[in-house]
Amino acid sequence: xxxxxxxxxxxxNVEVYTFLSDQEKLYQKExxxxxxxxxxxxxEVLQYFEAPPGPLSQKPQPFDAAAIPTLFxxxxxxxxxxxxxxxxxxxxxxxxxxxxxxxxxxxxRFSEEKQQEILDIIAEILxxxxxxxxxxxxxxxx
Numbered sequence: 001x002x003x004x005x006x007x008x009x010x011x012x013n014v015e016v017y018t019f020l021s022d023q024e025k026l027y028q029k030e031x032x033x034x035x036x037x038x039x040x041x042x043x044e045v046l047q048y049f050e051a052p053p054g055p056l057s058q059k060p061q062p063f064d065a066a067a068i069p070t071l072f073x074x075x076x077x078x079x080x081x082x083x084x085x086x087x088x089x090x091x092x093x094x095x096x097x098x099x100x101x102x103x104x105x106x107x108x109r110f111s112e113e114k115q116q117e118i119l120d121i122i123a124e125i126l127x128x129x130x131x132x133x134x135x136x137x138x139x140x141x142x
Contacts, residue, residue, distance in 0.1 A: 010082070013090045015065050017049045017056050055092035055126070062127025071125045078110070078118060092126050093119065 020042050027034060034042075049056040072085060080088070084103050093099040096115050100106045106115065 010086055012065070012068060012086055013049060013054075013056060014061075014063070014068075017046065018065055020046055053129070055090070055129075058127070058129070063125065067125050071122070074121045074125065075118065078114065080118075088118075088122060089126070092122060092129075094123070094129055095119070 024042060024046070033039060048054075051057060068089065071089060075085065075088070080103065087102040088099075091098065091102055093102055096112070096119065099115060099119060103109070103118075110118070
C-alpha cells in the first residue's frame, strides 16, 4: 500500500468507527482474518469508541456519518473553524463548560445566548446523552 497524499482529509470518530465496524463485518462474512496487528488495533479502537462516557457508547447510536453535513450547515452562521467542528462532532458537548474547551476564544466570540444555541443545535442533531439514575438501585433492595 502506498500513501498518495498524506493528511488529505480529517475523519471524525464516527467515520473511523463506521469504517472499522464495516471492515470487521466484511472479514467475518468472507470468513477471513486480517494481520494480527490489524485485528488487535481494530478491536482496541472499537473498544475505546464504545467505552462510556464517549459519544459512540450509546446503543443504538443516535447519529451516524450522515449527520455531519447537517450539523455543518446548521453551525455555518457561527463561523466555527474546521478543527473546532471536528472536535464538536467528536466530543458532542452537553454543557457550556465542555463547549468552552472545544471552541477557541468562545467567550469573546459568542454571547451566552449564542453558546446555548450552539449546544441546542448539537443536541438536536446528535442527540442527548441519557440521564443516569444515581440512587434508584440502592433503595429498592431494602
